[in-house]
Amino acid sequence: MYSRAYKTAVAAPPLAWVAVFLLAPYAFLFCYSFWTVSQQVIVHHWNLANYRQLLDNAMYPTVLLRSMRIAGSVTLLSLLLSFPLAYYLSFRSRRKELLYQLVIIPLWVSYLVRAYAWKTILGSDGVLNTLLQYVGVIEHPAEFLLYSPFAVVLTLTHIYTPFTFLPIYASMEHIPRNLVEAAQDLGAAPMRTFWTVIFPLSLPGALAGATFAFVLSLGDFLAPLLIGGPSGIMISNVVVSLFGAAYNWPLGAAISASLLLLVLALLFLVERIEKKLSFS
Amino acid sequence: MISPAQTATDSGTAEKTGGVEPLLSIRSIAKRFGSTAVLHDVSLQVAQGELLTVLGESGSGKTTLLRLIAGFEQADGGEIFMEGERLDPLPPYRRRVNTVFQHYALFPHLSVFENVAYGLRVRKVARTEIPQRVEKALALVKMSEYTRRAPSQLSGGQQQRIALARALVNQPKLLLLDEPLSALDANLRRQMQLELKSLQREVGISFVFVTHDQEEAMALSDRIALLRSGELEQVATPREIYSRPATAYTARFIGQTNLMRGRITNGVADCGTLKWRCSGPDGPATFSLRPESIRLCDAGSSGKADFVRFRAVIRSQTFGGATDLLETACPDGGVVLVRIASRGNIQRDCEFEFCADDAILVRG
Structure with a gap:
């Protein structure tokens, strides 16, 4: 048994870290969200005007909804890509290790590089447009490819698919193989086995992966900044501009705080569902 | 006194099962994993309604033999017939064979009822017929009160019974049991042996039972097939294999003996x-x-x-x-x-x- 002093000594640094770099900034954020800006100066005057503005100005709910739509699409697409991939790797592949590494490797490449790569692919002089024109499918470069919500969804899906893949793959790897054999033994063909045994047992992983993809995409500001264009603006871009050029920290803090509460509510919900889904 | 040659004919007669075509016929089956031969030229027949035990030490290939019958492994040589038709080219889900797995393999996300109903639903048994068949199967293993439980809420012995009901409800032609009692404690194990045997008589389905426990094999079986390093050492009734062992290995493996050279x-x-x-x-x-x-x-x-x-x-x-x-x-x-x-x-x-x-x- 460890002494009380030892335990305190061990626990202190991480607790201090969390307090200084996580809790304190959040506390500041909340405080700011109730203050106001008057003549380019932040005034410590407590009020709810920022939150009222969020509801009154139609722009904010619109951008927030668009962000959620984009994050939702990214989540859905990542799940659709990850499920077959994880199933193939876990149950069908003989070269598991190699394929697993291939899925992981993109994570080692900088986010910026990957986002710029999509810019190069999707732009009007980009790889895709040049190819389509060369083949003769289109005469003029397709403009919707870049600077659109579509481009943002595509890029974010590419970037966050490993985050959905990994937990799904992990939960599939944890499915005892004799359960799969039992299903076959009882007459279930491979498709039936997938839907009745493998899919329900990998749902906790899918839920975790979906949460990653949704939360990370929802708060993303680089992809919309680089390739989103005006129609691809997301809520974090608004926050960035409010803290930057617009110099309205209180309003930015109010949006951030709302977003934070939204995500926390989501995580709380996910945890409730996850408890229902785990069986052991 | 009996010579080895005579012993061989004796067990051969026992194998013919009274002239009726055997339910399952394994013909010189072979299986390798990489460079290791796990089964070598194994031929074995299982009669209608028979309880046959495949007995052997760990690594003797007994589980592999069972998995070949179930369809989880493909043989490298030889054939398996069931009621005169080739069984070995069929995938596991097309075989009228069910397995009771060593660690039960109950579906953790399904209730006891749904576990037992699984095979019936997959085989598209009429919806109205399912509840009564599940009830009957659970009654057979004395687990009627547990339909709503989750497998994780059951003890090892109870899970064992559910696994048995889940297999038997499909009325397979052959039931395979892979060391089903090895995870139970000694008392429960003896009790389950007796129950298994009377259950088998009751349902009349042929059982192929894999075990490494020679006492269990003696207590349960109509016949014992003793495997040694992937080859059949002797196939005979428990009495015969005990009183007329064909080889020194058999004599030593089953009961105690004095070997005199x-x-x-x-x-x-x-x-x-x-x-x-x-x-x-x-x-x-x-x-x-x-x-x-x-x-x-x-x-x-x-x-x-x-x-x-x-x-x-x-x-x-x-x-x-x-x-x-x-x-x-x-x-x-x-x-x-x-x-x-x-x-x-x-x-x-x-x-x-x-x-x-x-x-x-x-x-x-």
């Missing part, structure tokens, strides 16, 4: 100080003599002509409940085990005798 010359067996008349062919020979076939002559010898008598010193006497096991040393130093009805301590130097017919000539 010597030779036969002109119809006389010669093992050190012991000599008796014997009908085997001339040459080196090994005999198996069960400890309980030897009797103590303290009340005088039986005086029968075909009895072999010898003197030995008792080295140890182990109390075993109904019987005592004596470890004795012959004058030539050979150790002979003798089992007698339990009694008080015996003097150190004694005379023993056994019937020459009880010394079974075995191969190897």
Whole structure:
């Protein structure tokens, strides 16, 4: 048994870290969200005007909804890509290790590089447009490819698919193989086995992966900044501009705080569902 | 006295199952994993309604044999027939065979009811028929009150019963059981052995039961197929395999025995100080003599002509409940085990005798 002093000594640094770099900034954020800006100066005057503005100005709910739509699409697409991939790797592949590494490797490449790569692919002089024109499918470069919500969804899906893949793959790897054999033994063909045994047992992983993809995409500001264009603006871009050029920290803090509460509510919900889904 | 050749024909007769076509017929099946041969030229038949035990040490290939029948492994050679039709090219989900897995393999996300109903739903049994068939199967294994439970809420023995019900509800032609009792404690295990046997009689389905426990095999089986390093050593009824082991390995694996090595010359067996008349062919020979076939002559010898008598010193006497096991040393130093009805301590130097017919000539 460890002494009380030892335990305190061990626990202190991480607790201090969390307090200084996580809790304190959040506390500041909340405080700011109730203050106001008057003549380019932040005034410590407590009020709810920022939150009222969020509801009154139609722009904010619109951008927030668009962000959620984009994050939702990214989540859905990542799940659709990850499920077959994880199933193939876990149950069908003989070269598991190699394929697993291939899925992981993109994570080692900088986010910026990957986002710029999509810019190069999707732009009007980009790889895709040049190819389509060369083949003769289109005469003029397709403009919707870049600077659109579509481009943002595509890029974010590419970037966050490993985050959905990994937990799904992990939960599939944890499915005892004799359960799969039992299903076959009882007459279930491979498709039936997938839907009745493998899919329900990998749902906790899918839920975790979906949460990653949704939360990370929802708060993303680089992809919309680089390739989103005006129609691809997301809520974090608004926050960035409010803290930057617009110099309205209180309003930015109010949006951030709302977003934070939204995500926390989501995580709380996910945890409730996850408890229902785990069986052991 | 019986020669190895005769023993082989004896078990062969038992295998014919009275002229009726066998339910399952395994014909010189072979299986390799990489460079290791796991099964080599195994031929075996399972009769309608029979409980056959595949017995063997770990690594003998018994589980592989079961997995070949279930369809989880593909054979590298040979064929498997069921009721005259090729079974081995079919995927597991097309075989009228069900398995009770070693660790039960119940679906953790389904209730007991849904676990048992799984096979019926997959095989598109009429929706209205499912509840009554599930109820019947659960009643068969005495688990009717547990339909709504999750598998994780059940004990090992209860999970075992559900696994059995889940397999039997499909009315398979053949039920495979892969060491189903190995995870249970000794008392529960004995009780489940009895229940399994009476259950098998009740449903009339053929069972192929894999175990490494020879006592379990003796208690349960109609016939035992003893596997040794991927080859069948002997296939016979428990009584026959015990009283007429074909090989030294069988004799040693099933029960205790004294293996005596010597030779036969002109119809006389010669093992050190012991000599008796014997009908085997001339040459080196090994005999198996069960400890309980030897009797103590303290009340005088039986005086029968075909009895072999010898003197030995008792080295140890182990109390075993109904019987005592004596470890004795012959004058030539050979150790002979003798089992007698339990009694008080015996003097150190004694005379023993056994019937020459009880010394079974075995191969190897």
